[in-house]
Amino acid sequence: MNSELDHLAAAAAPFARFTGYDPVEGRRRIAARIEARRAAASRQTAPACRQIQHQAECELRNLATRVINHIAAPAQLDGLVNSRDVDPIGGLVFAALLYLSGHPRNAQFWFEFAAGSGDSTASFSLYLHHASVGELREAEHWLEQTTQLANQSDGGVPPRPSIPPVHAYMFDTQWHGQNIADDTSDLPRPDLQLRKTVDHLRIVLEDEQLGSFVLPTSEVAEQLHDLVCP
Template sequence: MRSHQPRTIEEALARARIFAGVYTPVDLESSRQRITEQLLELRWMKAFALPTASTRGRPAQAPLMLHERAANDLRALCQGVIHDGDAARRLARFDAARDPGGALAFACLLMLADREEGAQFWLQFAAGGGQATGALCLYLLHLRRGEWRDAQHWARQMAHLENEPCQYSPVAHEIVETTSAAGGVTVFIDLPDDQTVVSEAAVKDAVEDLDVDLIDELGAIPQPSPDLAHQLEDLVTAGR
């Protein structure tokens, strides 16, 4: 049955009027919460044209959109992870030990090879195993996608995991709380000025023949091959 359309402005306003006693305190509190979340997202939007300042001691670059800056930072962070001297060793023992640090190195290889779904799975594995750098990668990944609430979640996880013992930190970084950046934090990544960049085309070749397992409810998840650690060492050596 078609609803009756209002014929006058007065009738339309009468329908829109909020009558006393119709809404409970719970309804009002829920509305306030939604408005607060919307205002927080608008505050994050102000960061869309901030200069890139995620690496200390480097010249300020031209302003970037927030998602562009996050994409650049994520790529640089992944390069930093796979250049770490312990990354290949952790990846080599991953099959037997399921080391979260090895999962982090593997995820960064997948990210550089544009295998994003698989990378996200192993980053979540790494973060779940206590790796703050895994949470940092997820924070940047969701910022790049514009997924603000997910980015905020991983920002909180990142700050929490920083204080966990036995932390594997292949790339030094500092988390600074702020009132303007997405997630309420700004992250300064400490990458060496002379860090070489591994060819992403070479990374894609290295991971091209990986086994892919179907995991219930998660889909196809790539698995590291036994010799991938040796390939990683070769990639880093060739890039120097």
């Protein structure tokens, strides 16, 4: 933008002595007007962006809460710990637990693990996660992935069962996607004891490509069972 203004100012210079126009001062005024318009546009869009991010965060918390409170969730998480055949839904449950315990980065790893195995709830969770931190390009990618998983034809490989099923979400035009309308305030979320256990999970550094991540334990699975299945 500055180079364009410099070009215009230079072009106007030969005429300045006839019109009394000061190219340097004119450039300064134009730049000030552009900056004022940018600032006004930013003030108008910033609240809307913050509202969208806040809405995405709330909806992801609601979704994660419903995931860990599913009747099969403790068993799915235990299967992730003790089974040789890793169940992607166990990864979804663990991701939801990590997110609700204040570990969104670790949760993202396990959401991606479950989504990569064809779980549409995990894919939708990644959409909400990226939207909540303003990463809209990544959010759009995961929304497209969610749509593909939910609309797979009978001739293809069907998506793994989702908890809760994606078709239960309501469509919201503001999101150009789906959101969660159910109130989860009456459902339990990780208590202090469970959060402390999650805080002390062992960190694994697999390689440079995967980076670091945490692994679930039998203690976490047992405490989740005690929390949601009293």
